[in-house]
Amino acid sequence: MSETARLEAFSDGVFAIAITLLIIEIKVPSHEATEHAGGLIPALIHVWPSYVGYVISFVTLGIMWINHHALCSYIGRVDRYFLFIHVLFLMCIAFLPFPTAVLAEYLPHPEERRAAVAWYSATLVVIALAYNAVWWYAAFGGRLLKPGCDAAAVRTISRRYLIGPVAYGVSLALAFVSVVASLSVHALLAAFFLLPERKGR
Amino acid sequence: MSETARLEAFSDGVFAIAITLLIIEIKVPSHEATEHAGGLIPALIHVWPSYVGYVISFVTLGIMWINHHALCSYIGRVDRYFLFIHVLFLMCIAFLPFPTAVLAEYLPHPEERRAAVAWYSATLVVIALAYNAVWWYAAFGGRLLKPGCDAAAVRTISRRYLIGPVAYGVSLALAFVSVVASLSVHALLAAFFLLPERKGR
Amino acid sequence: MSETARLEAFSDGVFAIAITLLIIEIKVPSHEATEHAGGLIPALIHVWPSYVGYVISFVTLGIMWINHHALCSYIGRVDRYFLFIHVLFLMCIAFLPFPTAVLAEYLPHPEERRAAVAWYSATLVVIALAYNAVWWYAAFGGRLLKPGCDAAAVRTISRRYLIGPVAYGVSLALAFVSVVASLSVHALLAAFFLLPERKGR
Amino acid sequence: MSETARLEAFSDGVFAIAITLLIIEIKVPSHEATEHAGGLIPALIHVWPSYVGYVISFVTLGIMWINHHALCSYIGRVDRYFLFIHVLFLMCIAFLPFPTAVLAEYLPHPEERRAAVAWYSATLVVIALAYNAVWWYAAFGGRLLKPGCDAAAVRTISRRYLIGPVAYGVSLALAFVSVVASLSVHALLAAFFLLPERKGR
Numbered sequence: 001m002s003e004t005a006r007l008e009a010f011s012d013g014v015f016a017i018a019i020t021l022l023i024i025e026i027k028v029p030s031h032e033a034t035e036h037a038g039g040l041i042p043a044l045i046h047v048w049p050s051y052v053g054y055v056i057s058f059v060t061l062g063i064m065w066i067n068h069h070a071l072c073s074y075i076g077r078v079d080r081y082f083l084f085i086h087v088l089f090l091m092c093i094a095f096l097p098f099p100t101a102v103l104a105e106y107l108p109h110p111e112e113r114r115a116a117v118a119w120y121s122a123t124l125v126v127i128a129l130a131y132n133a134v135w136w137y138a139a140f141g142g143r144l145l146k147p148g149c150d151a152a153a154v155r156t157i158s159r160r161y162l163i164g165p166v167a168y169g170v171s172l173a174l175a176f177v178s179v180v181a182s183l184s185v186h187a188l189l190a191a192f193f194l195l196p197e198r199k200g201r
Numbered sequence: 202m203s204e205t206a207r208l209e210a211f212s213d214g215v216f217a218i219a220i221t222l223l224i225i226e227i228k229v230p231s232h233e234a235t236e237h238a239g240g241l242i243p244a245l246i247h248v249w250p251s252y253v254g255y256v257i258s259f260v261t262l263g264i265m266w267i268n269h270h271a272l273c274s275y276i277g278r279v280d281r282y283f284l285f286i287h288v289l290f291l292m293c294i295a296f297l298p299f300p301t302a303v304l305a306e307y308l309p310h311p312e313e314r315r316a317a318v319a320w321y322s323a324t325l326v327v328i329a330l331a332y333n334a335v336w337w338y339a340a341f342g343g344r345l346l347k348p349g350c351d352a353a354a355v356r357t358i359s360r361r362y363l364i365g366p367v368a369y370g371v372s373l374a375l376a377f378v379s380v381v382a383s384l385s386v387h388a389l390l391a392a393f394f395l396l397p398e399r400k401g402r
Numbered sequence: 403m404s405e406t407a408r409l410e411a412f413s414d415g416v417f418a419i420a421i422t423l424l425i426i427e428i429k430v431p432s433h434e435a436t437e438h439a440g441g442l443i444p445a446l447i448h449v450w451p452s453y454v455g456y457v458i459s460f461v462t463l464g465i466m467w468i469n470h471h472a473l474c475s476y477i478g479r480v481d482r483y484f485l486f487i488h489v490l491f492l493m494c495i496a497f498l499p500f501p502t503a504v505l506a507e508y509l510p511h512p513e514e515r516r517a518a519v520a521w522y523s524a525t526l527v528v529i530a531l532a533y534n535a536v537w538w539y540a541a542f543g544g545r546l547l548k549p550g551c552d553a554a555a556v557r558t559i560s561r562r563y564l565i566g567p568v569a570y571g572v573s574l575a576l577a578f579v580s581v582v583a584s585l586s587v588h589a590l591l592a593a594f595f596l597l598p599e600r601k602g603r
Numbered sequence: 604m605s606e607t608a609r610l611e612a613f614s615d616g617v618f619a620i621a622i623t624l625l626i627i628e629i630k631v632p633s634h635e636a637t638e639h640a641g642g643l644i645p646a647l648i649h650v651w652p653s654y655v656g657y658v659i660s661f662v663t664l665g666i667m668w669i670n671h672h673a674l675c676s677y678i679g680r681v682d683r684y685f686l687f688i689h690v691l692f693l694m695c696i697a698f699l700p701f702p703t704a705v706l707a708e709y710l711p712h713p714e715e716r717r718a719a720v721a722w723y724s725a726t727l728v729v730i731a732l733a734y735n736a737v738w739w740y741a742a743f744g745g746r747l748l749k750p751g752c753d754a755a756a757v758r759t760i761s762r763r764y765l766i767g768p769v770a771y772g773v774s775l776a777l778a779f780v781s782v783v784a785s786l787s788v789h790a791l792l793a794a795f796f797l798l799p800e801r802k803g804r
Contacts, residue, residue, distance in 0.1 A: 003672070006611070006615065006672060008207070009210070009612070009615060010615050010618070010619055010668065012207065012210060012211050012214060013214060013615060013616060013619030013620070013623075014619050014622065014623050015211070016211055016214030016215050016218060017214070017218055017619060017620055017623040017624075018623050018626075019215065019291070019295065020214075020215050020218040020219050020222065020295045021218075021222075021623065021624075021626070021627065022295070023219075023222070023295050023296060023298050023299055024222065024225065024298070024627065026299050028299075028302045028303050028306050029303075031310075034307075034313060039313070039316065040303075040307055040313040040316035040317060040320070041316045041319075041320070044303070044316075044320055054292075054296070055292070058288070058291075058292045058295070059288065059289075059292070062285070062288030062289075062291070062292070063285070063288070065211065065288070066281065066284045066285065066288070069204070069207060069284075080669065080797060080798075080799050081797075083669045083672075084665070084666070084669065084797055087661070087662065087665030087666070087668070087669070088662075088665075090622070090661075090665070091657075091658065091661040091662070091665070094622065094623045094625070094626050094661070095626060095657070097626050097627070098626055098629050098631075101631045102631050102632075102643075102647070105631050106637075106643055109634075112637060112642070112643040115642065115643035115644045115647075116643060118644075119643070119644070119647055194281060194282075194285055195281075196281050209408070210411070213408065213411060213412050213415060214415060216412070217412055217415030217416050217419060218415070218419055220416065220492075220496065221415075221416050221419040221420050221423065221496045222419075222423075223496070224420075224423070224496055224497060224499050224500055225423065225426065225499070227500050229500075229503045229504050229507050230504075232511075235508075235514060240514070240517065241504075241508055241514040241517035241518060241521070242517045242520075242521070245504070245517075245521055255493075255497070256493070259489070259493045259496070260489065260490075260493070263486070263489030263490075263492070263493070264486070264489070266412065266489070267482065267485045267486065267489070270405070270408060270485075395482060395483075395486055396482075397482050410609070411612070414609065414612060414613050414616060415616060417613070418613055418616030418617050418620060419616070419620055421617065421693070421697065422616075422617050422620040422621050422624065422697045423620075423624075424697070425621075425624070425697050425698055425700050425701055426624065426627065426700070428701050430701075430704045430705050430708050431705075433712075436709075436715060441715070441718065442705075442709055442715040442718035442719060442722070443718045443721075443722070446705070446718075446722055456694075456698070457694065460690070460693075460694040460697070461690065461691075461694070464687070464690030464691075464693070464694070465687070465690070467613065467690070468683065468686045468687065468690070471606070471609060471686075596683060596684075596687055597683075598683055
């Protein structure tokens with residue numbers, strides 16, 4: 001296997017595991033909780049913040065995986081430092097189940113809700129910065145890009161990726177004002193990054 | 202790696218992880234439970250609903266993996282929206298360990314048993330709908346299908362896949378009447394989807 | 403990807419996940435346990451049955467993976483029933499972390515130790531039977547074997563694989579007599595299955 | 604798939620799962636812990652030893668994966684004993700989440716902190732020895748190396764790999780003197796093994 005293919009496969013493995021591990025943070029309602037809620041169905045509805053966290057994180061990681069896939073298609077070769085920056089990026093990706101679980105636990109609690117959303121958004125700021133670091137290391141002076149890469153396309157991607165940390169930063173700031181507004185930024189960003197990189201492709 | 206191959210590999214990863222994670226929902230009987238049951242062997246038999254849930258979910262996901270494999274053999278290319286619909290489909294697949302754990306926990310409790318089976322069947326209705334969405338997006342007007350695909354075969358598959366949400370819907374309705382009848386529909390559906398798509402192949 | 407390659411990759415995924423999940427059954431000693439044992443090092447030594455279970459199961463699954471690998475090298479094509487038998491085989495493989503955790507929990511308890519080892523051995527009887535079912539379905543009349551397969555080699559493998567369920571059955575019977583004797587059979591079998599299939603290869 | 608490729612893929616799977624499982628050892632602060640700490644943000648800061656353990660183990664496993672990748676590029680063929688030694692090596696790799704969780708739990712406790720770091724370092728001594736065993740079995744007399752391997756490069760690698768068990772041994776001894784000094788050796792080793800094997804490559 002080529003170095004690039006093996007890096008792609010390893011990254012896909014970490015993405016697939018992190019995304020699938022999200023479910024183990026959703027706990028089966030205890031018999032006490034079920035009795036308290038007045039039945040199993042109300043008890044299952046009662047843990048809605050767990051479903052919200054699951055959906056937001058799954059969609060965010062899923063779209064990040066799709067874009068990572070596009071990013072890799074520009075990479076022609078790798079070096080040890082690129083592999084290491086990639087490991088740090090994956091370290092941030094694999095961290096996401098933790099703030100997701102914090103979000104699910106504290107979203108229903110008015111006094112801690114904002115801190116939980118802020119912690120979640122802060123993690124995504126770091127993930128977006130790590131994603132940019134991966135791209136910039138590869139793209140700087142065309143270091144690791146495939147020979148025939150279109151310079152204009154590379155510049156477009158570079159600018160586009162910078163939107164990530166900025167917008168997640170906005171969502172972090174909004175967390176202290178309005179939890180709904182902050183989480184809406186996450187949904188909007190997911191929709192934005194789902195758009196193709198360029199109309200012409 | 203081609204886009205199609207990487208999507209297949211990622212999907213297989215999520216399937217493999219979700220299917221293997223099913224086991225961590227089966228808990229070792231506590232020493233109190235063992236004493237209460239009169240020994241370890243009776244205590245291990247006592248958790249039979251966990252084994253029922255494990256087997257049904259493993260077989261269901263396994264057969265879905267086999268069919269997903271067949272589906273992928275018709276796909277010639279992918280686009281971003283197909284990747285995204287696929288992520289949503291995988292989100293439903295990766296959710297299954299949760300209703301399986303709910304089923305295992307509440308199957309022995311007469312008053313909550315029906316709600317647990319209904320919740321489990323409802324999840325499978327959603328999985329089957331997501332599966333159909335993946336197929337319809339690809340097959341509509343032959344959008345992403347391989348050039349030489351047999352139109353009659355595509356129509357047969359389309360009709361066949363529609364049986365999924367309908368039959369799981371029946372199992373959902375049956376859950377409120379009879380838990381055994383509802384779970385039998387799951388077993389029958391697994392057997393049905395195991396049959397080859399067409400006699401002639 | 404060919405059907406055979408995708409089945410191999412999926413099986414390897416389930417093997418890799420089941421084998422790596424074994425570690426999450428080893429629990430960090432609580433502060434009470436540490437105080438009770440007179441320090442963290444004694445407390446870590448105190449959970450030795452967890453390490454025994456981890457090593458036996460990891461080595462058993464690892465050698466099974468090596469042999470599964472050799473088995474696959476004889477398979478020329480797959481059909482839907484073979485895929486399904488394979489799913490059932492993987493269902494047994496993925497179950498092993500559960501009896502391993504039971505073993506670790508009950509090995510230090512004289513009155514339940516035999517039941518725990520019996521449960522563990524019984525799981526391996528079922529795994530070995532499923533492994534034989536995979537092989538026999540493929541090898542019967544050469545159904546799915548590669549065209550040029552040496553008939554003598556196939557017969558040797560068939561006989562060799564039958565040793566699995568028989569020997570694990572012996573280990574199951576021995577569990578009720580002596581826990582050490584029963585677990586020794588597991589170690590001997592691992593060593594036996596590590597030997598190359600034929601001297602001449 | 605060739606035997607070498609399948610071993611690489613299986614190893615990468617175990618690495619990817621072990622590295623991603625590290626996160627499930629970080630527990631969401633309970634509502635009592637949050638109240639005690641005076642809010643969710645202080646409570647999340649309070650579990651800093653979990654983050655320290657996560658980062659050290661992720662980076663260590665990540666760099667080990669990068670180097671394992673380089674090691675595999677020298678391997679031309681495999682035999683059953685090499686596969687088995689590899690399984691034992693992966694058994695050590697997959698064990699790391701456990702001492703990481705021990706470290707996170709006991710780092711804040713002055714009386715047990717040293718034992719936790721010693722246990723962690725001892726695991727890495729064993730991992731480094733297993734890594735050397737993999738290499739030495741393959742490299743001894745050029746047994747499994749690719750035909751054209753440069754003998755000088757092989758000797759350089761052999762010497763370089765020996766630094767691992769020695770340095771982790773030093774970190775183990777230092778654990779009883781100073782926790783900070785011991786963990787610094789881990790950081791230094793990570794940096795050392797990140798350097799390319801030879802300037803000339």
